[in-house]
Amino acid sequence: MLRxxxxxxxxxxxxxxxxxAMQNTLKKASFxxxxxxxxxxxGYYVAYEKGFYKKHGIDLTLLQGGPDRPSSxxxxxxxxxxxxxxxxxxxxxxxxxxxIINMGQVMQRSALMLIAKKxxxxxxxxxMKGKKVGLWGDDxxxxxxxxxxxxxxxxxxxxxxxxxxLFLRDGVDVASAMWYNEYHTILNSGLNPDELTTFFFHEHxxxxxxxxxxxxxxxxKRDPSLSCxxxxxxxxxxxxxxxxxxxxxxxxxxxxxxxKIPANRTHQKWMLNRMKDLITPPDHRSPIGIxxxxxxxxxxxxxxxxxxxxETPNYESFFVWCEKDVEK
Amino acid sequence: MRFSxxxxxxxxxxxxxxxxxxxxxxxxxxxxxxxxxxSTQKVPENLACFLENASYTKEELLHLLRKVVENNPEIxxxxxxxxxxxxxxxxxxxxxxxxxxxxxxxxxLLGSETYRYFYLDWYQIPKELNRPxxxxxxxxxxxxxxxxxTYSVPFYxxxxxxRQFMGIVTADVSLEWLRNIVSSIKVxxxxxxxxxSRNGTLVTHPLKELIMNETIxxxxxxxxxxxxxEIGRKMIRGESGFVPFRSIVSEKPCWMYYTPxxxxxxxxxxxxxQDEFMADIKRLNRIVIILGIVGxxxxxxxxxxxxxxxxxxxxxxxxxxxxxxxxxxxxELPHAKSSDEVGKLLEAFRYMxxxxxxxxxxxxxxxxxxxxxxxxxxxxxxxxxSILPKTFPPFPDREEFxxxxxxxxxxxxxxxxxxxxxxxxxxxxxxxxxxxxxGVPASLFMAVTKTLIKATAxxxxxxxxILTEVNRELYQGNESCMFATIFCxxxxxxxxxxxxxxxxxxxxxxxxxDNEVSLVAxxxxxxxxxxxxxxxxxxxxxxxxxxxxxxxxxxxxxxVNERExxxxxxxxxxxxxxxxxxxxxxxxxxxREEIVCFSNNVLQSDDITMMILQFKGENRKLWSDEETxxx
Numbered sequence: 001m002l003r004x005x006x007x008x009x010x011x012x013x014x015x016x017x018x019x020x021a022m023q024n025t026l027k028k029a030s031f032x033x034x035x036x037x038x039x040x041x042x043g044y045y046v047a048y049e050k051g052f053y054k055k056h057g058i059d060l061t062l063l064q065g066g067p068d069r070p071s072s073x074x075x076x077x078x079x080x081x082x083x084x085x086x087x088x089x090x091x092x093x094x095x096x097x098x099x100i101i102n103m104g105q106v107m108q109r110s111a112l113m114l115i116a117k118k119x120x121x122x123x124x125x126x127x128m129k130g131k132k133v134g135l136w137g138d139d140x141x142x143x144x145x146x147x148x149x150x151x152x153x154x155x156x157x158x159x160x161x162x163x164x165x166l167f168l169r170d171g172v173d174v175a176s177a178m179w180y181n182e183y184h185t186i187l188n189s190g191l192n193p194d195e196l197t198t199f200f201f202h203e204h205x206x207x208x209x210x211x212x213x214x215x216x217x218x219x220x221k222r223d224p225s226l227s228c229x230x231x232x233x234x235x236x237x238x239x240x241x242x243x244x245x246x247x248x249x250x251x252x253x254x255x256x257x258x259x260k261i262p263a264n265r266t267h268q269k270w271m272l273n274r275m276k277d278l279i280t281p282p283d284h285r286s287p288i289g290i291x292x293x294x295x296x297x298x299x300x301x302x303x304x305x306x307x308x309x310x311e312t313p314n315y316e317s318f319f320v321w322c323e324k325d326v327e328k
Numbered sequence: 329m330r331f332s333x334x335x336x337x338x339x340x341x342x343x344x345x346x347x348x349x350x351x352x353x354x355x356x357x358x359x360x361x362x363x364x365x366x367s368t369q370k371v372p373e374n375l376a377c378f379l380e381n382a383s384y385t386k387e388e389l390l391h392l393l394r395k396v397v398e399n400n401p402e403i404x405x406x407x408x409x410x411x412x413x414x415x416x417x418x419x420x421x422x423x424x425x426x427x428x429x430x431x432x433x434x435x436x437l438l439g440s441e442t443y444r445y446f447y448l449d450w451y452q453i454p455k456e457l458n459r460p461x462x463x464x465x466x467x468x469x470x471x472x473x474x475x476x477x478t479y480s481v482p483f484y485x486x487x488x489x490x491r492q493f494m495g496i497v498t499a500d501v502s503l504e505w506l507r508n509i510v511s512s513i514k515v516x517x518x519x520x521x522x523x524x525s526r527n528g529t530l531v532t533h534p535l536k537e538l539i540m541n542e543t544i545x546x547x548x549x550x551x552x553x554x555x556x557x558e559i560g561r562k563m564i565r566g567e568s569g570f571v572p573f574r575s576i577v578s579e580k581p582c583w584m585y586y587t588p589x590x591x592x593x594x595x596x597x598x599x600x601x602q603d604e605f606m607a608d609i610k611r612l613n614r615i616v617i618i619l620g621i622v623g624x625x626x627x628x629x630x631x632x633x634x635x636x637x638x639x640x641x642x643x644x645x646x647x648x649x650x651x652x653x654x655x656x657x658x659x660e661l662p663h664a665k666s667s668d669e670v671g672k673l674l675e676a677f678r679y680m681x682x683x684x685x686x687x688x689x690x691x692x693x694x695x696x697x698x699x700x701x702x703x704x705x706x707x708x709x710x711x712x713x714s715i716l717p718k719t720f721p722p723f724p725d726r727e728e729f730x731x732x733x734x735x736x737x738x739x740x741x742x743x744x745x746x747x748x749x750x751x752x753x754x755x756x757x758x759x760x761x762x763x764x765x766x767g768v769p770a771s772l773f774m775a776v777t778k779t780l781i782k783a784t785a786x787x788x789x790x791x792x793x794i795l796t797e798v799n800r801e802l803y804q805g806n807e808s809c810m811f812a813t814i815f816c817x818x819x820x821x822x823x824x825x826x827x828x829x830x831x832x833x834x835x836x837x838x839x840x841x842d843n844e845v846s847l848v849a850x851x852x853x854x855x856x857x858x859x860x861x862x863x864x865x866x867x868x869x870x871x872x873x874x875x876x877x878x879x880x881x882x883x884x885x886x887x888v889n890e891r892e893x894x895x896x897x898x899x900x901x902x903x904x905x906x907x908x909x910x911x912x913x914x915x916x917x918x919x920r921e922e923i924v925c926f927s928n929n930v931l932q933s934d935d936i937t938m939m940i941l942q943f944k945g946e947n948r949k950l951w952s953d954e955e956t957x958x959x
Contacts, residue, residue: 169526189527190543
């Protein structure tokens, strides 16, 4: 016992200066998620809280995202070194000449969906014909519009606010929803899953992978190892989050409270579980972070079809996968 | 069982009462909320009505809106928000907004690139639904933690005959009063009320962290409580009910009553902690059980005491009875301490003991006197028997006749009699009779009769005269109207001639040597002793050597068997016929055995007397036929 205690003291004496030395060599970097703190970004908060970034030599500053703090603007203006963006947003920015690159397509699946009440007689896409459909703006409209075109539906689009109250009170027949967010809000407003018809875009050939890690080409070129370390630490954070859900929820709720955002553990738990489904789908074999060329082409094609981009940016220059270089 | 029934029944009553109380409480609170909400609704509704029916300038509109906020203290802020370009063709947004701020009314124009009010719930929902709507409760913009809700009323305008949507009138109201109403609900110790919005959001609740942050469905999800989710769905559907509910605060089982606030679609619920409202009944039940136990024990003691007071005298009586049963009637009985049934029984027992004692004493006396009488009767019997000749053969030196008699009295002293004696050397007088009645009087009468006959026969020869004389004598002094049947005869031992008279007696049988058995043919006269001057006739018959005369009393022919049949003359004749030629003694005993055999232990009811006279000597003619007719 005494010997063990002595050796522990010895280890601490030797180790303490080593940690200090490591901190001295940490590289400063900043990161902004594309929305308010919530379990959607659990991996980054966990990696931060558990010291994964430090372990990979990064002294990270976590910036708070939100509706009035768009991550794309922060990234382009250099206010943040790293940011999360939807793939469609990333491609549009790249196509518009912004030199941003995707360093890891974290989310493999589209969480955007349309929801209808069976009581309003909507059970298949064709039933939406002539109905009032609530849609969010910008990139949230790309998939629904492609969906309407695919099924040749003429619908009455109603701009949808951030709440689902209009849908709950039957102001619209169909609402937009994120699987990890609004869908659960609807369930927890008293509607049972069997009373709802859900349209997941990834089930209708319109899988638009969403959240990915982006940086500026310039930032990557300046210090590729820093960018790769950030991605690696972030993925580690996600894996930790999935295997330690309760601890992760504690961390997420702490961040939400810090940002003065109403925090509901039940809801965050749902969100974290859906993140796992979206980041590591059961049928998906490739490692976390790979952007599949097929997904890329699909999104780019739809963007071009809708006139949102003129030319499809080159995949190779858009997606930089650090591990690939290591493999080589 | 009685207690569990009592508990169950009381519990049902209490639950029913709780339901009624809960209903009253919740409905009264809900009504209060409803009243405030609907009075608030009037303001924007009136404003919308004005906007639809009147024309106005921008200044008039602003003035009106300011007045609305100023004059309605419950209204925190109000706006009239127009559709794009609807109020002013040049401006996309037009939404003047007056609100209270630090005691003053402030004015702003809503609507900007960052505040596109067309797409907000307070505008969009009533517009899409074409009807006024209460918003979900929310915290005020300033982050002042004031709970608010907005009532939005759409207004329209007739344009070319078409009703065209113009915009929305709103009234923002603070819901602090609502919070106060609901949080003032205190039921027993831990019961409380809570209010959920149309989406199930907990608007007021004792747990602060749930307020505006959690829906009842979220709580159900955390607790894995499908039932709670179902209750929540009923609540937001606007139903009312009284349901079992687990308290979100204390996890205690409760009953919950919920009812909707119709105008806003919210639902108010009040919880009644079951253990608390059941506490009284549990206490009551405990008291009832204790009272029951105490009462039962007291009853047991009382019963034991009563039983002792009853059983002790009974035991004493049982002991006394045993002693009495052994014959000791002098034992002292326990004294009756009370006048109840036991006391009465004791008295009766004491009386019975006394009576028994008296009775036994009397019985002892009676027995003694009876024994005395019996011994006297025995003596009388002996005397009676002693006056009948009982030595056979009575005349051992006379060979020309043989006589044998037998008497079996039914009681110790009978009324039958017989007699025979020699009147002179050649005349044997023989008598058989039966006195009416039995016992001592009959035997005394018999003795008198027998003595009279013997006395009379000594001086007279003819039996008719004897009976006539005896009859007269008996009649005189026969106060008790007794009588006798008598057959009297005199045998001439030389000739075998028999003179006889019958005073109402069974005619004897003549047994001839040729085995002919016949009744004596002579007249049967009146019974002796009832008619003073009756004259009995003398008849005559002749016995050949070996012939016999068999005399008997009615005790022979009237002996009965168990079938109540009489022995009868016929049976007697047959028996005697079978015994012909036998010695006289054997004939009598043969008939006697036959009677015993016939009656077969049936109690003998009358005296049985038989006498047989057999003539054995030479026939000698003493009297002429003329002499023997009548005297």
